[in-house]
Amino acid sequence: MAETPLQILNRVFGYAAFRGQQQAVIERLLQGGDALVLMPTGGGKSLCYQIPALLRPGVGLVVSPLIALMQDQVDALRQLGVRAAFLNSSLGRDQAEAVERALLNGQLDLLYVAPERLLTERFLAFLDRLPVALFAIDEAHCVSQWGHDFRPDYVQLDVLHQRWPQVPRVALTATADAPTRREILTRLQLPDHAQFVSSFDRPNIRYRVIEKHNPRQQLVEFLRREHPQDAGIVYCRSRRGVEETAEFLCAQGFQALAYHAGMTAEQRRTHQARFLREEGLITVATIAFGMGIDKPDVRFVAHLDLPKSLEAYYQETGRAGRDGLPADAWMTYGLGDLVTLRRFIDQSQAEPQFKRLETHKLDSMLGFCETTECRRQILLNYFGEQLPEPCGNCDTCLEPVPTWDGTVAAQKALSCIFRTGQRFGASYLTDVLLGKNNERIRRFRHDRVSTHGIGRELSADQWRSVYRQLVAGGLVAVDIEGHGGLRLTQASRPLLRGERGIRLRQDPDQNTQKRAARTPLAAAPSDPEAHALWEALRNHRRTIAQQLDVPAYVVFADATLREMLAHRPRNRAEFAKINGVGQVKLERFADGFLEVLNAHQSAFDHRNTGGPEH
Structure with a gap:
């Protein structure tokens, strides 16, 4: 009997339950449907296509825009016992041919490929010879010409739907506002009802x-x-x-x-x-x-x-x-x-x-x-x-920002822009307000304008803050055609006329910013005993990673080490309950980590109960 998605999640990836909409996306792909998935970075997007690729017949094709990262993604999957490979320009001819033979022989579950290679006619024809489980289009916001990371090759990925309409496709991204989402749906020919949008919040x-x-x-x-x-x-x-x-x-x-x-x-x-x-x-x-x-x-x-x-x-x-x-x-x-x-x-x-x-x-x-x-x-x-x-x-929650009645200061700042001809930047205007008498101010005769020296009650930093906030509030615009000079907008008139007021944020001074007490964000524990075990676990992980020639987090992520630290497993059965410990990693790594944990506990017990006094 075929495994369920939850059984795969537990056996291969070592997690007890799905998060958010992962299961709903997986079920849709297993049923042959398409999906657009928006999940924050670290939200588990990859599981949404990796698990269906393991359960559907054929190989899962993952389109990834960054060649340099494919190796590490594949390394991580192989440590889980997943048959994965990549095809990109970093491989020699013999290596690429070996991957293609493995594909033809049904020996791969997942293949990562760059869009440039995928879209060649040779590779598209090669795919016609394979059973394809699904297409996963990672970093799907790259398809949007209005987005922040446009990739021209992504626009052509609608060919996947045209050539293989029966193969489910999932487009995944961590960042896409509503216009970008609409463009992804249109360009990739995905149905409107296929959107799975998770919370964008990253509370950590x-x-x-x-x-x-x-x-x-x-x-x-x-x-x-x-x-x-x-x-x-x-x-x-x-x-x-x-x-x-x-x-x-x-x-x-x-x-x-x-x-x-x-x-x-x-x-x-x-x-x-x-x-x-x-x-x-x-x-x-x-x-x-x-x-x-x-x-x-x-x-x-x-x-x-x-x-x-x-x-x-x-x-x-x-x-x-x-x-x-x-x-x-x-x-x-x-x-x-x-x-x-x-x-x-x-x-x-x-x-x-x-x-x-x-x-x-x-x-x-x-x-x-x-x-x-x-x-x-x-x-x-x-x-x-x-x-x-x-x-x-x-920062605004932890150290609430005080505000002040900036009406008079704003009027002075706006008036100074007007009196100097609406063509100077904030630094120069600040010098005028503070009554500086340098060569440039004398050259433009701004030592004679009515706003010269009327702002001595504020510091230079405070005046720069006032100008920043006036720009942010739309009362002042930056003159791009000149040299970044500031000019008034229509919105500034009621303030200049005294018809409205304005409250401004009071920026903390530099010494206050340095002194401000903040809760430490360190991932490592502060307790000496726990810290010693944390370092021992990290050192053991580093040794394994160097032996395998993979990043340390491919062995176990910090979050998994923290669970070991919290639960202190004493045997394989307890170790298997740690999040991130799947069946393959249990077999490969459990004994070594248990040895570290047990050695630390024995030394701790010896020091505190049976050890000689010093």
């Missing part, structure tokens, strides 16, 4: 945004305080920023690698492989890095520059804490980020409709940064999801 991620002053030094302070030995990703907008930040972190004693599109393919492969397989490494990268990253123990994602949209921000921060353990999403931003991104939009060759959409997305990103409300509520609301109560795990 703590969101935090701070004002940008000295971003690299701010990053180092954050890392030393909260993640001194953790793996993480730091995003920068430019290649130069990536290189300089990686060098800076190394000089400060961290292990950091650079990753951007200007490096050779071999350099990128090497650095990505090291990040996946080694522990405690930091990758500093442009957005060229990260899509589909399977490393579950990334404890932080930091942004030194403002992402262009909340979709991009959500996708990138979602690479933290895939194991469900606590993680940080930390970002610095300033008005200069907004000026740069607005200029990118304006100077692009895109159609006006696309530019308007990109501007709207950037405005939403800015609103997220400047909010005084729960950041998680703002983020989820953008994706059409309501969070009834504040989350209690973002």
Whole structure:
């Protein structure tokens, strides 16, 4: 009798129950239906196609856009006893032919393939010779030309439905707003009723945004305080920023690698492989890095520059804490980020409709940064999801942002824009308000305008915050055609006339930000005895991983080690009850981990009961 999906989940993957909509998606695919699956990163999307591929006759074809990650995905499946392989340009001719023979002989359950290879006429004809269990299209948001990560090859994947209409297809992504979802359905010819949309919430991620002053030094302070030995990703907008930040972190004693599109393919492969397989490494990268990253123990994602949209921000921060353990999403931003991104939009060759959409997305990103409300509520609301109560795990919840009556200050700031000709940036306008008497101000004769020196009650940082918030509120616009100067909008008139007031967020000063008490997010236990066992388990896992030449998390994820730590199994029967311990891993790894657990317990008992006094 054939196994049920739940039996496969337990025997192969070592989990006792499905989460969310996993079972509903699996049942639909087993019945031959199509599906569009939206689940947050770490929500278990892969099980939605892996289990049906094991239960349906034939091989499951997984379309993946990143060649570098296929090896690790396949390694992880093989450690579970699943017959998996990949086909991409990293294989030599003999290796590729061996995979094709295994396919023809029915010796594979899952095959990962890049869209470029899949869409060649030779490979499509080769698939005609195989029984195909299903097609899984991973990172399906790549099909959307309006999305943040468009891949031209993805648009052609409707050929799968045209050539094999009887084979079920599942498109999977962690990030897609309503317009992107509609485009995925249309381009892949999926039925409207095939959507399975889970909550976008990642409650284990703590969101935090701070004002940008000295971003690299701010990053180092954050890392030393909260993640001194953790793996993480730091995003920068430019290649130069990536290189300089990686060098800076190394000089400060961290292990950091650079990753951007200007490096050779071999350099990128090497650095990505090291990040996946080694522990405690930091990758500093442009957005060229990260899509589909399977490393579950990334404890932080930091942004030194403002992402262009909340979709991009959500996708990138979602690479933290895939194991469900606590993680940080930390970002610095300033008005200069907004000026740069607005200029990118304006100077692009895109159609006006696309530019308007990109501007709207950037405005939403800015609103997220400047909010005084729960950041998680703002983020989820953008994706059409309501969070009834504040989350209690973002900076605005943990350290509520005080507001102040900024009406007079805003009027002064707006008046200064007008009096100086609506063509200068926030830094210059701040100098005027503070009464600076430098050469540039004298050259433009702005030492004679009525707003010169009328803002001495606020600091330069406070005035920059006022201007940022006026831009975020739509009262001031950035003049992209000039040099990022600020100009008034129609919305500013009632405020200038005194017909309305405004409350502004009171940004904490830098010393307050440094002193602010925060609950540690470390995944490791703080109790000395538990910490000693935690390190012993990690060391044993590292030894096995090195012997097998796989990342440590492929042996067992941190979440599984934490369960061993909590439950302290003493024999195979108890070890088998740990989440993440399937039948194959039980046979391969149980004895070694039990030896570590039992040796630690014996030593602990000896010290506390029967050992000699010192």
